[in-house]
Amino acid sequence: MESMNDGIGVDIAFLLLATLAVATGWRVFRTDSMVRASFFLLVSFIAVGVIMILLAAEYLGVAMFFMMAVEMTVMALFMVMFMMNPAGLNPMNMVHQERIAIGAGIAGFLILGAMALLAVFPDQPVPADLEPVRSLGNEMLGDSMLIFESAGLVLLTTMIGVVVLSSHRGRYGAAAEGSMPPGLEPGGDPAGKPEEDEAGEGEHHHHHHHH
Amino acid sequence: MTLATLLLLAAALIGIGIYGALSQQSFVMLMMGLELILNGVMLAAVAFWAFSGAGAPEGQLLTIIVMAVMAIEMAMGFALVVAVFRGKQADMTESLTGLKY
Known part of the structure; x- marks a missing residue:
């Protein structure tokens, strides 16, 4: 071109x-x-x-x-x-297995880069008279319509799955279950609840914090 | 701008994405790594279409499909983050030890 x-x-x-x-x-x-x-x-x-x-x-x-x-x-x-x-506002570097990750990233780049440089790809550029947008539109609503429509169907399925995953549990669990914040540790008190009677239970709280 | 330089750029994006997806502890940062990988894949697909495909429209269609995959990945990823956050108040991969909670 x-x-x-x-x-x-x-x-x-x-x-x-x-x-x-x-x-x-x-x-x-x-x-x-x-x-x-x-x-x-x-x-x-x-x-x-x-x-x-x-x-x-x-x-x-x-x-x-x-x-x-x-x-x-x-x-x-x-x-x-x-x-x-x-x-x-604070320094942040939340990583795990960083050496393996760096190695895998570099290895991926080197393998793909070697393919880019060493492999022989056909030299068939886009013809000068091709209209890319028109040809894409004809393809999507022509020969490849089934593929295009399948993508739409998969997106609809995704929407349903997302709603199911992220909605509050109602019919198949306690109705109030989703509206109570979960505890900070499994089975703990709901998070964000105001502390009750700090002075009277000081010792108890002290004990609690150790766990 | 040749096919080789474009593919090298795509390889660099994919490499950074692999690093991010493997190293990040936060779910959303992990998803950003996956997105970078798909970014490189889309660039490579367009580069092949432009230099080796003789303008075959399927090359562009492939990129559209990858875009749809990316949208699905984002939506499902965020839904899973919401579900995990509801159940465990967690946003780190380490806080999950199983697929069920």
Whole structure:
């Protein structure tokens, strides 16, 4: 395609976007704030979306912007709702098996990178007269309609599953079960309940804290 | 911008994602690692479509399917986080020792 390899401008843009995508992708796991982490991930996705547009896949690139903007906003909301330290006020590095993880990440990059450099892929660029959006639309509502519709059905199934998983237990359990906060430890008192009679039970509390 | 450089970028994103998915203790951070892996997969799919697929529309369709997979992963992941949080007040992978509580 002409527009793809057209001059040094596209190459410079790609280099900057690639650096941005990798750098922000890395920062996701290196920032103290979980909200910031989700916005770093959003920037990484947007950089990849712009690269898709540079590759003439306009529809996919723009779809990426919209989808990821919504997804990452939801993610940031979840961070505020559930996670500790969403604002990054304290240093945070919550990792386990980090050496294995680093090794697996580097191994994955090296194997895939070696394939990218050493494998021989057919050189069949997009024809210059192809309209990518039109051809994608014809495919989705033509030959591949069953696949496309199946994706819709799976998304519906997901919605039902999500509602089942995240709703309060009612019919198949105590109605009030879901509305009482669970204890901080299994079987403990409900969390967030105000302490009763601190002075009178001081000794008892002291004992309790040791467990 | 060649197929090789695009695939290298995709490999880097997938590698970072593998690191994140394996190393993070918080469920949502773990999901971010999975998302980064899928980000690299989508980029590789578009790169193959643009340079090796002769413009076959199935290449773009594959990317749409991966996007749907990503949406499903997010939705189910968050639903599971909510369910686990209800049951155990936990947001860390270590606090779960079994699939049932």
